[in-house]
Amino acid sequence: MRLKRSLKATAAVCSLLLVGGCGLFGESSASSSAGFNPPDLKAQSELGRTEGQLNLVAWAGYVEDGSTDPKADWVTPFEKQTGCQVHAKVAASSDEMVKLMKSGAYDAVSASGDASLRLIASGEAAPVNTDLVPNYQDVFFGLKNQSWNSVDGTAYGIPHGRGANLLMYNTREVSPAPTSWSAVFDDASRYKGHLTAYDSPIYIADAALYLRETRPGLHIENPYALDQEQFDEAVGLLKKQRPNVGEYWSDYLKEVSAFKSGDSTIGTTWQVIANLARSEGAKVKAVLPQEGSTGWSDTWMLSAKAKHPNCAYKWMNWIISPKVNAQVAEYYGEAPANIKSCDETSDPAFCDTFHATDESYWKDIAFWTTPIEQCLDGRTNVKCVPYSRWVQAWTEIKG
Structure with missing residues (x-):
């Protein structure tokens, strides 16, 4: 079980050291899940018209519309921009997330690594076309093409954030x-x-x-x-x-x-x-x-049964956009996925406190991954x- 309710990280006293370039945007060479053969599903090739609705399963604090905290609202501007009305179900555990996604009632989920391979193996998660998510190019390379979110170079989601x-x-x-x-x-x-x-x-x-x-x-x-x-x-x-x-x-x-x-x-x-x-x-x-x-790294995964896939793609791009990803990271308390988010945090020391730009720090973290045979x-x-x-x-x- 992860956070039962959301919180905003308290102010830190460290100074921010932004890292420019240094290969932070490059693709990772991490090995895929050897011998793991998920169902043969194809990623969406292009975006169509948005469907007007989006049903999400998420950790508390990831999909905020101002109802919990008036200062925390990145859902309302998304709805206004895309026309996709968001309906979110907060899950208390990875097991609950897997169960909810198997119901077919949800379009996407913020899955942790102890759930992601289960969703891929069962055919519940569809491959994701990262070309349809422009902000993906600014995601830290240490979160791309990893064993908990990709199989043989095929992405099954969009990285959201990480923590140790x-x-x-x-x-x-x-x-x-x-x-x-x-x-x-x-x-x-x-x-x-x-x-x-x-x-x-x-x-x-x-x-x-x-x-x-x-x-x-x-x-x-x-x-x-x-x-x-x-x-x-x-x-x-x-x-x-x-x-x-x-x-x-x-x-x-x-x-x-x-x-x-x-x-x-x-x-x-x-x-x-x-x-x-x-x-x-x-x-x-x-x-x-x-x-x-x-450690944990959460990934927005698209349901293979999604009824609103275009809205889901719009959401995945929105939630890792620099400003929004910074808002979520500070509210929840984790390192953001988008390197440009470090210029958008209200606390200038935030990314330093959470080691967001320090890839050497994350090399010592073994991120949650679903154990399989x-x-x-x-x-x-x-x-x-x-x-x-x-x-x-x-x-x-x-x-």
């Missing part, structure tokens, strides 16, 4: 300052009852990422491509961690409250949550550990554990 899963700790209670995920795994007993972790099966990848760096003998290359032995080790690490976890969090407000009260002193977080917690008086700091981290790391001599088994294991881990 960080390690947050109470600076008064945790000393010395942690630099490794070992604080929540091998040393978890030091914080028994006050450790927190993200409540989702995809958190198994966090354990796998740590094992990739600390147990080289397991030969983990991709934390979302785990054979049975690798998977069992990751699950075992989380079961060992479990007695020390005071609370698994999915609602960002609860995590903020827990760190303010002292119920939680260390655990996973997002940058926006750390900012908010500090603004409310919590003595916390968030760091990217030396092993790197997992075809190993995403290219191995063909074994089968990897699919997401359905991750869900079962997560239930066992939590008890």
